[in-house]
Amino acid sequence: MMSRRAFAQGVALLALLPAFSLAPSAHAAGEPRRGGTLNAIIQPEPVSLTAAVLAAAPTGIVGGNIFDGLVKYDLALKPQPELAERWETSPDGRTITFHLRRGVTWHDGKPFTSADVQWSLEHVWKPLNPRNPALFRNITSAETPDPHTVVFKLAEPSVALFSMLNGNGAQILPKHLYEGTNVLTNPHNAKPVGTGPFVFKEWVKGSHILLERNPNYWDAGKPYLDRIVFRVVPDGAARAAGLEKGDIHYAPLSPIPLRDAERLAKLPTVKVGTQGYDWLSPWLYLDFNVDSRHFKDARVRRAVAHAIDREALIKLVWFGFGKAAISPVPSTLAAFHDLEVPKYPFDPKKAEALLDEAGLKRGPDGTRLTITHDFLPYGEDYRRTGEFVKQSLKRVGIEVTLRGQDTAAFTRRVYGDRDFDLSSSWSGSFPDPQLGVARLYSSAFAGKNIPWSNGSGFRSAEADSIFKAVESEPDPTKRIQAWKRFQVLAQTELPTLPLVELRFFNVYSSRLRNAVTRGDQIFGALTEAWLDEPEKKN
Structure with a gap:
């Protein structure tokens, strides 16, 4: 059982949080700095990198940087355009028309089209969705009148549907790489090809997962980071040490023992925040x-x-x-x-x-x-x-x-x-x-x-x-x-x-800006994030 001293430390940490929490605008001022490698923690190591077939948090954290969704969610959890530029819902709620973004390509260069959305609905979301397949089975069909339009026909109106259309809840897979295969065992689950801001490069089991900047990302000029390295560090003390030394810049999902969070939150080089989990509850x-x-x-x-x-x-x-x-x-x-x-x-x-x-x-x-x-x-x-x-x-x-x-x-x-x-x-x-x-x-x-x-x-x-x-x-x-x-x-x-x-928390380097810009950030891409110049040592 934990000592009274440890409990007192926990209370002290809660008192510190308001001062150290990263509000969305905390570092918004100033021009984003381009380049750099973000060293992040992923713990435990994912089993798969494709949230379409595995609803595990580590999978979603990494995969969220590789895949876009039809929509994303702002800090008030309202859907915002992502792969869908806009949409309309019929008066009876049984038809939703999505107008897809033009010029989007998969990381292998193939064009992203409405056929990918249609195929993902029929072969992934309906039969395999690990959260609520009934939500998607209510979509009786997906019509594709052209490559940039997809029309969902619903058996009944669905109030909940628009809360699950981001890149984690309704992940779109590339039809040309999955069609005719067993989706659950397809090798691209471990070597994903998405449309997102970062491209999968390598996964060295027990060591790290490397993502690199997508130079052809549809949101011109983004992301700002050159690469993200998700490091597998099983030992909590080692994770805390890496954050304290500045070797690690970003660690989500309550990544360190809570007693260490109290100590690190006092350092000028480390921030502790609880935003970005609203979509999760x-x-x-x-x-x-x-x-x-x-x-x-x-x-x-x-x-x-x-x-x-x-x-x-x-x-x-x-x-x-x-x-x-x-x-x-x-x-x-x-x-x-x-x-x-x-x-x-x-x-x-x-x-x-x-x-x-x-x-x-x-x-x-x-x-x-x-x-x-x-x-x-x-x-x-x-x-x-x-x-x-x-x-x-x-x-x-x-x-x-x-x-x-x-x-x-x-x-x-x-x-x-x-x-x-x-x-x-x-x-x-x-x-x-x-x-x-x-x-x-x-x-x-x-x-x-x-x-x-x-x-x-x-x-x-x-x-x-x-x-x-x-x-x-x-x-x-x-x-x-x-x-x-x-x-x-x-x-x-x-x-x-x-x-x-x-109430999960993240631990950040004070050099990391715009780490939280959306309500589903825990499973969203670090598209807006950037690293400030390190302070020069005398």
């Missing part, structure tokens, strides 16, 4: 394997919920970078969030009573049952979350064996083989819960080996009917009511236990 949760021997019983799941002190978890493990979660729809999605869901306050006595009621009495050594907990292998904060859960459950007689592994093994075990009792992970909710929340509870995802989907194995006809209804419901009030019904159901059955609404 991340939350941390536990998945119960509802098919496992003990967690089939909802009373045992509720007992675990009462055994964990979320406020202590946030303070002692996450240094205050979060808020206690009471629902699978975070409070950041204010219109949808329901305050009246069943709640499970920290109450060890209640937990013990539920375990007794479920027939899990303490044995001679005080143990009621023994389980495994597979924690997300994304660094020290997730390992320490696992340790916190282990200590919390031990107090009520549940012995926990922590199991660490690499990302590929973790996703296969949890979402494919389903060989676990309890797992911990985080996911993005995105601007509409249809995009990020439904996949965690939908029967359609259970046991399908789709990472960051329904890991618990929860199957509910009532939940599925709600998801189906919100897909085509145009009335915002009715959609909100439906999502509130779902939240009550989810928190009653409790296949997944919300723990923390996360």
Whole structure:
């Protein structure tokens, strides 16, 4: 358990953040400097570089610099033109016409056309989208009257669609390199060819991923950087040291131990900021394997919920970078969030009573049952979350064996083989819960080996009917009511236990300008970023 001194350091870090957060205009003054190599951190190392087939954060961070989307999102999360210069929606909401940017080429020189969008919809977004394929299955067809126009025909109006059309949520793949192949095993998933501001050059496993400036980028004069090197640095202390020395300029997704962030934020050469995650709305949760021997019983799941002190978890493990979660729809999605869901306050006595009621009495050594907990292998904060859960459950007689592994093994075990009792992970909710929340509870995802989907194995006809209804419901009030019904159901059955609404941070070199210019920056390109001249040493 973390010491009081460590907690005090975390509180001090929160006090520092307003002074050090990078507002979009913090370094906007002055002419951008062209050239230079941005040294960045990617941790853990991605399994793939193509978000179209894998919704993992490291994949999105790197791939966001290689691929453009039809749209991008500004700091208010409003869609802005990217590959689509403009668009119109018919009065009945069932036809959307996109006018594509002319003169755009793939990194191999082939022209980007409406055929690429049409093919990606039919062969990637609909059958393979790892977040919400139903969102795209609602698009019955994509017509291509000419190379620069694509017309989506929808079965029903879709309120959520325009929240998932960036280069991460609806990644467009080059038809000429994927057509006739197995999309999931195509070698270009590891050697991507996009239309974005940076071109993939090499991936040296265990070392780095190199991207170079696209000299033919459609946005003339950009990007400003010559190259980005995403370095794989598994050790948190080494990442902190690289940032402190100035060897690393950019490190997203809470890249260093929180105790180191407090120290680095005091340095004049380092900045800490929390912007660029608005599109994501991340939350941390536990998945119960509802098919496992003990967690089939909802009373045992509720007992675990009462055994964990979320406020202590946030303070002692996450240094205050979060808020206690009471629902699978975070409070950041204010219109949808329901305050009246069943709640499970920290109450060890209640937990013990539920375990007794479920027939899990303490044995001679005080143990009621023994389980495994597979924690997300994304660094020290997730390992320490696992340790916190282990200590919390031990107090009520549940012995926990922590199991660490690499990302590929973790996703296969949890979402494919389903060989676990309890797992911990985080996911993005995105601007509409249809995009990020439904996949965690939908029967359609259970046991399908789709990472960051329904890991618990929860199957509910009532939940599925709600998801189906919100897909085509145009009335915002009715959609909100439906999502509130779902939240009550989810928190009653409790296949997944919300723990923390996360507040991720980035660590930057003070030389890096315009690192955050959009609301989906975490998965967006560093098109506007540039490096100031290093200070001369006497």
